[in-house]
Amino acid sequence: MSTAQGIFHRHKHGGSIATHDAWFSSLVAQSAVAVAVVDGEGSFIYASPSVTRLTGRTPEELLGTSTFAFLDPEHRDAIRSRFVAMIEEGNVQDSAEFRIRTKSGEWMWVEAIATNCLDDPLVEGIILNYHDITDRREAQEQLRRSQQLLIAAQEASHIGSFEWDMRTDSVSWSDEHYRIHGYVPGSIEVDHDLFIRGVHPEDRDRVDANLQKAIIERAPFVVEFRIKRADGTVRWIHSWGEFSFEDGSPVRLLGSTQDITDQRKARLATAALSDQQEELANQFRLLLDSTAEGICGVDEHDRCIFINRAAAKMLGYSPEELYGKNMHLAVHHTKADGSEYPEEECRIVRASRSGVSVSVHQDVFWRKDGSSFPIEFSSHPLMRDGDPQGAVVVIRDLSDRLKMETELRASEELLRGILDNSPAVIYVKSADGHYLICNQFALEMYGLSREEVIGHTDREIFPADVADAIEAADALAMLGETVSLEEQAEDINGQLRTFLSLKFPLMSPEGPPYALCGISTDITARVKLGEERAELETRLKQSQRMESIGQLAGGVAHDFNNILAVILNYADFIAEDLVPGDPRLRDVQEITKAGDKAAQLVQQLLTFSRKEVTEPEIVSLNEVIADLHEILSRSIGEDIELRCELDPELPSVKVDPGQLEQVLLNLAVNARDAMPSGGSLLIATGAESVKDHLLWPGLKAGEYVRMTVTDSGEGIDPEIADRIFEPFFTTKEREEGTGLGLSTVYGIVKQTGGGVYVESAVGKGTTFTVYIPVATEVPKESFPKETEPEAIASCHGGNGTILMVEDEDGVRSLVSRILSKAGFDVVAFSGGAEAVEYCQANLDAIDLLLTDVIMPEMSGKDLSDKLTLMRPGLTTLYMSGYTDEIIVQRGVLDPSKHLIQKPFKSDEIVTRIRSLLEMSPS
Numbered sequence: 001m002s003t004a005q006g007i008f009h010r011h012k013h014g015g016s017i018a019t020h021d022a023w024f025s026s027l028v029a030q031s032a033v034a035v036a037v038v039d040g041e042g043s044f045i046y047a048s049p050s051v052t053r054l055t056g057r058t059p060e061e062l063l064g065t066s067t068f069a070f071l072d073p074e075h076r077d078a079i080r081s082r083f084v085a086m087i088e089e090g091n092v093q094d095s096a097e098f099r100i101r102t103k104s105g106e107w108m109w110v111e112a113i114a115t116n117c118l119d120d121p122l123v124e125g126i127i128l129n130y131h132d133i134t135d136r137r138e139a140q141e142q143l144r145r146s147q148q149l150l151i152a153a154q155e156a157s158h159i160g161s162f163e164w165d166m167r168t169d170s171v172s173w174s175d176e177h178y179r180i181h182g183y184v185p186g187s188i189e190v191d192h193d194l195f196i197r198g199v200h201p202e203d204r205d206r207v208d209a210n211l212q213k214a215i216i217e218r219a220p221f222v223v224e225f226r227i228k229r230a231d232g233t234v235r236w237i238h239s240w241g242e243f244s245f246e247d248g249s250p251v252r253l254l255g256s257t258q259d260i261t262d263q264r265k266a267r268l269a270t271a272a273l274s275d276q277q278e279e280l281a282n283q284f285r286l287l288l289d290s291t292a293e294g295i296c297g298v299d300e301h302d303r304c305i306f307i308n309r310a311a312a313k314m315l316g317y318s319p320e321e322l323y324g325k326n327m328h329l330a331v332h333h334t335k336a337d338g339s340e341y342p343e344e345e346c347r348i349v350r351a352s353r354s355g356v357s358v359s360v361h362q363d364v365f366w367r368k369d370g371s372s373f374p375i376e377f378s379s380h381p382l383m384r385d386g387d388p389q390g391a392v393v394v395i396r397d398l399s400d401r402l403k404m405e406t407e408l409r410a411s412e413e414l415l416r417g418i419l420d421n422s423p424a425v426i427y428v429k430s431a432d433g434h435y436l437i438c439n440q441f442a443l444e445m446y447g448l449s450r451e452e453v454i455g456h457t458d459r460e461i462f463p464a465d466v467a468d469a470i471e472a473a474d475a476l477a478m479l480g481e482t483v484s485l486e487e488q489a490e491d492i493n494g495q496l497r498t499f500l501s502l503k504f505p506l507m508s509p510e511g512p513p514y515a516l517c518g519i520s521t522d523i524t525a526r527v528k529l530g531e532e533r534a535e536l537e538t539r540l541k542q543s544q545r546m547e548s549i550g551q552l553a554g555g556v557a558h559d560f561n562n563i564l565a566v567i568l569n570y571a572d573f574i575a576e577d578l579v580p581g582d583p584r585l586r587d588v589q590e591i592t593k594a595g596d597k598a599a600q601l602v603q604q605l606l607t608f609s610r611k612e613v614t615e616p617e618i619v620s621l622n623e624v625i626a627d628l629h630e631i632l633s634r635s636i637g638e639d640i641e642l643r644c645e646l647d648p649e650l651p652s653v654k655v656d657p658g659q660l661e662q663v664l665l666n667l668a669v670n671a672r673d674a675m676p677s678g679g680s681l682l683i684a685t686g687a688e689s690v691k692d693h694l695l696w697p698g699l700k701a702g703e704y705v706r707m708t709v710t711d712s713g714e715g716i717d718p719e720i721a722d723r724i725f726e727p728f729f730t731t732k733e734r735e736e737g738t739g740l741g742l743s744t745v746y747g748i749v750k751q752t753g754g755g756v757y758v759e760s761a762v763g764k765g766t767t768f769t770v771y772i773p774v775a776t777e778v779p780k781e782s783f784p785k786e787t788e789p790e791a792i793a794s795c796h797g798g799n800g801t802i803l804m805v806e807d808e809d810g811v812r813s814l815v816s817r818i819l820s821k822a823g824f825d826v827v828a829f830s831g832g833a834e835a836v837e838y839c840q841a842n843l844d845a846i847d848l849l850l851t852d853v854i855m856p857e858m859s860g861k862d863l864s865d866k867l868t869l870m871r872p873g874l875t876t877l878y879m880s881g882y883t884d885e886i887i888v889q890r891g892v893l894d895p896s897k898h899l900i901q902k903p904f905k906s907d908e909i910v911t912r913i914r915s916l917l918e919m920s921p922s
Helices: 005-014 017-029 051-055 072-089 136-155 175-180 193-198 202-217 265-290 311-315 329-332 347-354 399-420 439-445 464-477 526-579 583-608 622-625 629-636 659-674 743-750 809-821 832-845 860-870 906-919
Strands: 031-037 044-048 091-101 107-117 126-131 158-165 172-175 222-226 232-248 249-261 294-299 304-307 358-366 372-384 385-396 425-430 435-438 482-489 496-507 513-523 617-619 640-645 653-655 681-689 702-711 757-760 766-773 799-806 824-831 847-853 874-880 898-901
Touching: 031 051, 031 249, 031 399, 051 107, 051 126, 072 091, 072 107, 072 126, 072 860, 091 653, 107 136, 107 640, 126 906, 158 175, 158 193, 158 311, 158 629, 172 175, 175 249, 193 496, 202 222, 202 232, 265 311, 294 311, 294 347, 311 385, 329 347, 347 358, 347 372, 347 385, 347 847, 425 439, 425 526, 464 482, 464 496, 464 513, 464 809, 496 526, 526 583, 617 622, 622 629, 622 659, 622 681, 622 702, 629 640, 653 659, 659 702, 659 743, 659 766, 743 757, 743 766, 799 809, 799 832, 809 824, 809 847, 809 906, 824 832, 832 860, 847 860, 860 874, 898 906
Parallel strands: 640 681, 799 824, 799 847, 847 874, 874 898
Antiparallel strands: 031 044, 031 126, 091 107, 107 126, 158 172, 158 249, 222 232, 232 249, 294 304, 294 385, 358 372, 372 385, 425 435, 425 513, 482 496, 496 513, 617 653, 681 702, 702 766, 757 766
């Protein structure tokens, strides 16, 4: 039971909700009217509980079965044809009477009223109201047999009947009346003039006189006269009739005729006619008692003068109990709110006394047991000589209809509530693809009104390509299978959304699917999350690979620097021993030149692996771009337009200005190579707060300055996009590039604590996005620079003892030779432990510690720390192919540390050591 029904019941009778729901269910089950809903094929999709009392079948037994299955075979085809015509012609309502077989096998006559609600999205079916009219049909059958008997009697006794409507001058004859006058029944159109012309000329005056007398005296018209038949023969007939009057004027003559040519006994003819009229009266009463509507007649004092069986049953009385009673006081004395209903306000009384017809759509009548029930009624006055003589009241009990409407509204509200509050697109389409139901979520999703969807197809709503995909999936589902797939469509904002759609057919019990139901869940966020996760995984893998390559590059650079140091310095040794003009001097110079190039490559590898020592400053990225604008323009060429969109509020960054210029130049040159036929290059800056570092692998959450470099070039193939930062990777021809340009950019940016990322599509250009952390400190004065080599260049010879620790034999021998040649005393060891042991006995003899940074067992930093504890103030000069994190944090050298980068020349290390010894307080 619906909530509304439960509240109504509780309000009216009190008691618990459960008790009232049970009472309400019982009421529905005992209703005299059975309500059902069938689909367009005639199959039950709903049946009220009262259907069990009517047919013996439960609603569950009926659901899914065809309503035509229980019809009398004699009626089935005709009813089915009317059903189909109702749907095809769009008729709203139709009614029919037919026989159905109950569960027990008995035949029952029912009257069915069908209301076409197929186009109503809340019903989508045809509502059937069934009434048991078996008794009425039996009465009608009796009436029919009586009429057949009457017709047979008319034919046997040659009695015909006629009716003359004097207002329209229209005349109707029975079949026998036609025969009496010598005509084939229905062969000609009859009127009063035809009747008069058929009267024998000698009898016309007498017939007319009898008509006038009957009118004046308001008496029956009875006369015997001769007629001339169509074939010219003359027959005697006995005619009887009675006039009806309105406002004192005759309006209708109803009568009969009998051919008494062979027998002219008026008494026998009159008696026979009287019997027939009495039978007709009984038949009229039977008809009134057989109708489902209540009919009651009251006089001018509102007293009951007639009431049919249906009306008496509604009111809980027998007809005899109501005859002569004041109907207002008996059944209409109280209003619906319980207040008194004065008789002078009663509209039934008003009709019977004023002569004005009244129709009331909803009121209440009161039964004999004191209960009330909703009704609608119409009251039509009975007039005689222009004066109201009472009224005929037609009553209809609205209980079943109101109950059905309440249940239907509750069911509709429940269904609508479920559909419209569902966070998914829900719809039902007919077999030909027209939308029958569409919930509110779908309408809001696409920004459409219900009128723009219901009755339309996907092809009328969506673009052709989307409609094609939807129709293909629908066709598959209409084959009888449930289909699950992903579909895409644009929402009201033009955003492409992805849906996980479940489509399944709605099957009729006797045929193919008649409709398609679809439930589509918006999984756009889930798909996007999956795509983002895949992208993040790709970026993370790329970042991890770059880290691995960086570690490898740093290690290679370290080892290669040691080798280069040996090559370059021994080449210098050879050159020193050769006199000018010696042909071998040119060979040595070529060796030195090749070593210098190798050193430059190693330096780029160190930059990529973030192992290069930098001298960062707090600078404005905008100023660096502005200062470099002219150089960038010359570098990319005149056929490429350079534009800059710089954020005027851009924060400062801490970075080595020279390296930042190198980043800009490398990116610009890379963009130029991607635009061989010219194009445009846009450099833009801005500030960005990065909260989710997962969006940019390797980038910590924080505040950043963002620089984008966007070209309109050829774009990057996705297959190589994740490799472009790898050292020595290049798509250029041999001798056109080393493949270290972008890897240098990567290393410089990563060394600042930032990140660089690329977005590109073939034919649509490329965007490099660089993130550099915002500076968190203000510019400081730089530490005093060491004495320039030129200032020390005049120092000749060495003075002091150098403790050198280097695990590479070749480098150790080389440095020992260089320093010894320069006049220094050198004590060399391959490991830190040996050096510590030596110093424990000879610490005061050591003037400077020269050590490699990374060594087995003990690092250069650990060694320096140990010796400094033993001898505070001892100066240490580190040498390395790349810097240890202990010495260098994020590529920034601790100002208190001294480092010489491998590979170095002999004069570089000699000059550096002399400088440090000069600055040493000892």
